[in-house]
Amino acid sequence: MPAPELVAIRPPRRGLPKPARPHLRGMDREALAQWLGEHLPGPRFRATQIFEWLHRHRAPSLDAMTNVGRAERARLQEQATLEPLVIDAVQHAADGTRKLRLRTTDGHAIESVLIPNEGRGLTQCISSMIGCSLTCRFCATATLGFERNLHTWEIVDQVYRAQDLLQAEADQAGAAWVPRITNVVFMGMGEPLHNYGQVRRALSILTDARGAALAGRRITVSTAGLVPAIERFGREGLGHEVGLAISLNATTDEIRDRVMPINTRWNIARLLDAVRQIPSPRRRRVTFEYVLLAGVNDAPDDARRSRIMPVNQRFPLAALKDALRAHVPHGRGVLF
Template identity: 70%
Template sequence: MAEQPTLWRIRKPQRAIPRGDKPNLRGMSREELGEFLGRELSAPAYRVDQVFGWIHQRRAPDFDAMTNLSKADRAKLRERASLDTLEVDTIQRARDGTRKLRLRTADGEAIESVLIPNDERGLTQCISSQVGCALDCRFCATASLGFRRNLDTWEIVDQVARARTLLAEEAEREGARWTPRITNIVYMGMGEPLHNFNQVRRSLSILTDAGGEAIAGRRITVSTSGLVPAIERFAREGLGEEVGLAISLNATTDAVRDEVMPINRKWKIDELLAAVRRVPTSRRRRVTFEYVLLGGVNDSDADAHRLIELVREFRCHVNVIPFNPHEHAPYRRPSQSRVRAFMAILRRSGVDVWLRTPRGDDIQAACGQLALDDPKTAAPPS
């Protein structure tokens, strides 16, 4: 009798998103904020621009800071709404300038966010969408945490605000002439973003709002391990025309992907690519395929040739990521010569391919390493 495939299910959260007695205005889109202010304060339409700007551009710590609102309106807002923020727990700095922020939620959960220096001026921030993760990708340290809960919209957005506040404070303390800018956002931290679709979608509307964080949609990328129904929704709702989509592929056969990424037991590679075909692309917007190279697992010449055949039809680029070792996974990073050989095959075929060099791996901040580990006790990079 043929061996039956192992059953696999997406993990359920251990708890729901906590809802306080008062709504947190940091998690409201401009439209939602306008409805709230109109209902609670009978505020005129222009008031939403003022409050939205105080929250996301000036990063007001409390309602008293909103000095162009009347005292009566500020008192009503204190009574009926919240401006809670995440707490910055620890900040770790890597040799290459990468910084990892450990942040605490109001209910005591910990998440991590990473600031990565760009080759040009500015920084890319890698943000989290869940506490832990609902999936079981075997190369990813976050899977070891289980799935605590989804992040609320304000908890996603506030990761950017806390990082920008930190950068401004550092610049002022050091007497710098300018504050480093966060120019790019990637939803590639802890969690599967498309598994928390509603909160992620709302956070995108806030982060891209010209009156808020004002980050261009073309500079934001949402990553997914292959949650096919959510990718189809991403395409159907037009998000592919607003922000980038990155597919964490990491294997060229179903047998290997079943093992490395158990989500493949539910949606095979063919089903995944069929969903990706429905995501609109343009000259300025391409799908990204991410491919973590695991030594002796998916890094052969044959894998490189199969990868070419899988992605050839798409307007895409491929990010090749040598595995970043950690104690939660049984894999190893391929040798530099193997990485070069793999890359050379892709380049000769005309595939638009980039090598993602490890950033922040000495503080467990590199791709796949976020697990709330103490960097002093974590496995060293090889």
């Protein structure tokens, strides 16, 4: 195996382009109220009305906000934007899974996936970056390099455009029931914790009772193991709000160094220690993700190690169950 590549351990410098006008969907309720107070003075309830239009009703334009005065809408149009992401391709699988390609306003493509749950509802996998700042060997996004972080509004708008797609499909089919997105996982393009501020704000918006009103227990943020950001995740109480998933993918540092070069900076022991320190509700579990790579991390010894390494008396962690049950078909030569 070749030596691990250099790994970015700080948030990328090319973070976010400065928009000409702020995007209304990129502000949480408190920030929106403050911005409106500075740019559109009026009654205090106006901010909540507009926030609900943006995030509960997914208003496609300012004109849809029928209980906001025409003059106020015109002033909003002058000082802010509501331009959406655009879905320009959808792939359907036989089991109902849909893969969406969305275009940003500056022409970049990002991907999101809708996955049917066992009961009603769907889980949506969303992106946090265009490309990725890390170099995990098994990840297709890593081959794209890093372009930029996604804005808060680009993160939440993936959910809203997908729900609009489901509505349109149901209308076209004449269905009486519209499938609803009930779960969100940050497991798409990019390392979410390398875009911490925008992801944190997106979580606040998606879980706001006046907006999308998703339950925090149904949202999971996945990380390759960015230890300082995991520690911040714990300090800021996010372990009480949403789930955390650790992309582990190896049970020894020797293998993880090569599969996930970030491990050369924060090894498995350091990573697990950071996870154990996260304050969390008693029943909230941390998920450990493990992509099986033929001949690399799928030996019986890997399975045995995977079942004991996360155990901790203070904090219930989800063990890696039956790691060898289903192999991901992947030739070793493709990766190494």
